[in-house]
Amino acid sequence: MSLLDSVRRPEYTGEGRCWPCTAVNxxxxxxxxxxxxxxxxxxxxLALGVGTALVYLRGYVVPGTPAFAPRLVASLGLQSLFPHADGEARRSDDLTDEEVDGEELIVVLLETGVLAEAPDGALELSAEFAESWEREMAALREWSDEELAEIVADAAPFEASGxxxxxxxxxxxxxxxxxxxRVHGIADAAAIRALAAAGVPERYRAYATTPLRMFVETCPDCGGDVVETTRSDCCGGSGSVYDSPIDEVLACEDCGAVVYRFDETVDDESASEEEGGPQSV
Ligand SMILES: [Zn+2]
Structure with a gap:
């Protein structure tokens, strides 16, 4: 490891760079x-040179920046100055309408052949469902954001326009x-279509989309490989991420889109209550 590498903080630079933190620093x-x-x-x-280099290499130089800079920027009403290239800092919701019992859902997904039991006893997507879902995703990724929004609104289990x-x-x-x-929209609308084709009753479809994203291996948006990684998200809309800015996620190696967050299903209810506000209603 070179000296430069030991100074570098990849989790706060490149893809993970938080622009409010960078600007404040x-x-x-x-x-x-x-x-x-x-x-x-x-x-x-000298201070200008060293300080700038550290912000470049480490994302920030003032200790504790991820804990206060996004709040500072938000309290000054300056968040709109930092649009994110891929829009991922805004936390994506899901399309669920009503609560479904988790065990009941697994039984339904097993009975309809969406999930299958692997030889080691773990659950996995059946080959048929994986292929059908993949085909729907490949079709949806051709559409523009405007067109896709309408398709996702049609697939949603509640009355909506997109x-x-x-x-x-x-x-x-x-x-x-x-x-x-966009990546969630493609994955979830495609999953709802594929679940319908597999004969899963309507009330389970939207609810199944978030857990199903755990099994995605191909990026819904660009077809790249999806890998397990961490992502710094300290300027996102939710209060809870300020406390732990690094999330375990499944993300696309090619385009960086976040496909699944490992805190998503565990913490769903409390997370959506905390978020509130006009940003994530
Ligand atoms: Zn991708």
Whole structure:
């Protein structure tokens, strides 16, 4: 490991870089360098150089930045200055309408041949369902965001219309409004179609989409390989991510889209209650 590698913090740079954290730190570095250069110009210049390099390599230089910078930016009302290239910082919802018992769901998915038991006893997608779902995803990824939003709204278990908004899909109806990333929209609408074709009763379909995403191996959006990784998400909309900015996720190696979060099913109810607000209704 080189010296540079030991300084580098890949979880806060590149894909994982949080722009509010970077901006707050760049501001602190510039102010500090300005103050120091009043005392000594070379020291000020040195501070500017070292500070900038650290923000570049490590994502931030002020200790504890991920805990306060996103809140600071939010409290100043500046979040809109930091649109995310892929829209993934906004947490994607799911299309569920009513609660379904988890064990009951597994029985239904086994009976309809969506899930199969592997030789070691673990559950996996049946080859038929995996193929059918994959085919639906490949068809849906051809559509533009606007068209896809309408398709997802049609597939939703509640009355809704869809439009392209905030870098993803806004699905809104009189009883429920959700926001989905493009990759979730493709995966979930395709799953609902494939579940219907497999004979899964309607009330289970939307509820099954989130756990099914755990089994995705091919990126719904670009067809790349989906791998287990971590993702820094400290400027996302939910309060809880400030406490643990690194999430375990399944994400696409090619486009970086997050397909599944491992905290998604465990914590679903408390997470959706905490989120609230206009961002994630
Ligand atoms: Zn991808």
């Amino acid at each position: 760049a501001f602190v570095v510039v102010v500090a360098a300005g103050v120091l250069s009043v005392l000594s110009v070379p020291v000020g210049v 439009e392209h908004a905030y870098g993803g899909l806004s699905i809104e109806g009189p009883t429920r409004a959700v926001w989905l990333s």
